[in-house]
Amino acid sequence: MPKIPIGATIEAIIDFLVTNFSFLTIAFTRVMEIVIRAIENGLLFLPPWLFILLAAGLTFWLTKKRGIGIFTLLGLALIWNMGLWVPTVSTITLVLIATLTALSIGIPIGILAALHSGVNRVVQPVLDVMQTMPAFVYLIPAIPFFGLGKVAAIFATVIFSMPPAIRLTCLGIKQVPRELVECADAFGSNKWQKLFKLQLPLATPTIMAGVNQTVMLGLSMVVIAAMIGARGLGGEVWRAIQRLQMGSGFEAGLGIVIVAIILDRVLQHFGTKKN
Numbered sequence: 001m002p003k004i005p006i007g008a009t010i011e012a013i014i015d016f017l018v019t020n021f022s023f024l025t026i027a028f029t030r031v032m033e034i035v036i037r038a039i040e041n042g043l044l045f046l047p048p049w050l051f052i053l054l055a056a057g058l059t060f061w062l063t064k065k066r067g068i069g070i071f072t073l074l075g076l077a078l079i080w081n082m083g084l085w086v087p088t089v090s091t092i093t094l095v096l097i098a099t100l101t102a103l104s105i106g107i108p109i110g111i112l113a114a115l116h117s118g119v120n121r122v123v124q125p126v127l128d129v130m131q132t133m134p135a136f137v138y139l140i141p142a143i144p145f146f147g148l149g150k151v152a153a154i155f156a157t158v159i160f161s162m163p164p165a166i167r168l169t170c171l172g173i174k175q176v177p178r179e180l181v182e183c184a185d186a187f188g189s190n191k192w193q194k195l196f197k198l199q200l201p202l203a204t205p206t207i208m209a210g211v212n213q214t215v216m217l218g219l220s221m222v223v224i225a226a227m228i229g230a231r232g233l234g235g236e237v238w239r240a241i242q243r244l245q246m247g248s249g250f251e252a253g254l255g256i257v258i259v260a261i262i263l264d265r266v267l268q269h270f271g272t273k274k275n
Helices: 006-045 048-063 066-081 085-115 117-132 135-146 150-174 178-186 191-220 222-228 232-243 246-274
Strands: none
Touching (some): 006 135, 006 150, 066 085, 085 117, 085 150, 085 191, 085 222, 085 232, 085 246, 117 150, 135 222, 150 191, 178 191, 191 246, 232 246
16 A cells, blocks of 8 residues: 655655745744844843842732732742743743744634634644644754744744634633624624624633633743753753753753743633633
């Protein structure tokens, strides 16, 4: 039985795109590297103690919960004490850019999928593939297009973390009671008024759950992304694995957990508040 040339076809497509469009991805990489460096330098411009105090005050102000503010203060202070401040800032920058990019693409696609059944029928199988494909596979096309480094890591992280934003945005809008939509139609609302004044506000808790999952998946990629030069806390874990430095690897892993808990609690509060 002849073998179906799936792998050869995909490789030929990637080679064609790299040959004809690599100048665009290289230019994009140069711009993104400048943006990433500017954000990192901006965050590192602040002394760590001042950054920690501001972060603790911000989380307390956003959540109105003293426990989250105290955890942010102690958690970031512990990261600073372990000598992982610069990798942590690098990780926060990577996750911030990747998450914002994934949300800016995923939420509009989720809205389109909820409002148009044809778009939904196309999007759902693609999301199934994106969510079941091993995360390491996303590193393969990232390298020839963007080279080794943080831009390729951001590309792979965006692809890996985007599906929850699309699925839960679509689900939240579809769960808006039909009676309310018909009532809005009866009062003469156009589709934009229905979307921004009825469907999106009611779907906000579900959308925020998608945002939360997107951030968590972005953080879960930091170690995998370190394999292509993303550095940060994931790079510290990867280096510890290569050198069998168990203590250093555990410290870097603990730093990732602290950042994840802070972001998770703040985003959970937003979803609960809207609900």
